[in-house]
Amino acid sequence: MTHRDRFQAVYDAHYPAIHQYAARRTGSPDDCADVISETFLTAWRRIGDVPEGERALLWLYGVARRVLANQKRGASRRAVLAERLRNELAAGRPVRPVELDHVRAAFDRLPERDREVLGLACWEGLSSEQIAKVVGCTAIAARTRLHRARKRLAAALERQSSLTIAMGEA
Known part of the structure; x- marks a missing residue:
């Protein structure tokens, strides 16, 4: 029996029960x-x-149970964030976008290797262990690369900040 046939048999046999389980x-x-x-x-x-x-x-x-648990955790996180936003808006605080052009400029000047690990960590929310799997290195190497990339970004931001201050004084 092929994998496809096996899956089809499992699906046909158990879809009604899983549907009822989820619906309830x-x-x-x-x-x-x-x-x-x-x-x-x-x-x-x-x-x-x-x-x-x-x-x-x-x-x-068991799989459906875990899927439901993930669904509930996601809904809970969204509810907490929505409540926090409602409270901020109710408090009359203006919601302004944060100016991050200077961060983007410093990030863009980093080497591709640094941008890759920083992007995986910050934008995708991956851990060092997960980054290691994505880029094909050990967890220690990924952790080291991420640490060094963060230091280089901080240094670039510091240089940019110093340049902005110096230009403002001139």
């Missing part, structure tokens, strides 16, 4: 669909790990 635990059809799709996407990716027979259903329930 979510508040909207969209959330339910997300749980189902993430659960079966995981099964597709890890079809070799899916047990045979009825144990497959238990395995799928």
Whole structure:
């Protein structure tokens, strides 16, 4: 039996149960669909790990349970952020975009290697261990590269700040 056939058999046998499981635990059809799709996407990716027979259903329930937990954590984070924004707006504080052109200019002057690790850490939120996997080095090497890149960015920002002050005094 091919992986595709195996997945199809698991899907056909257990979709109704996973659908009911998700529907009883979510508040909207969209959330339910997300749980189902993430659960079966995981099964597709890890079809070799899916047990045979009825144990497959238990395995799928476990996956669906974790998907639901992730969904709830995400909703909780969004609610906290929304509440904080409501409080700031209610307090009458103006919400202004932060001027970051000087940071972008300093970042753009860094070597590509530094921009890569800083981007992975700051924009993608990856840890040193995850960066190591992406760039193909050890975790220690990634941590070192990230540390050095941060120091070079800080130095570039310091030089830029000193130049701006000196130009303002002239």
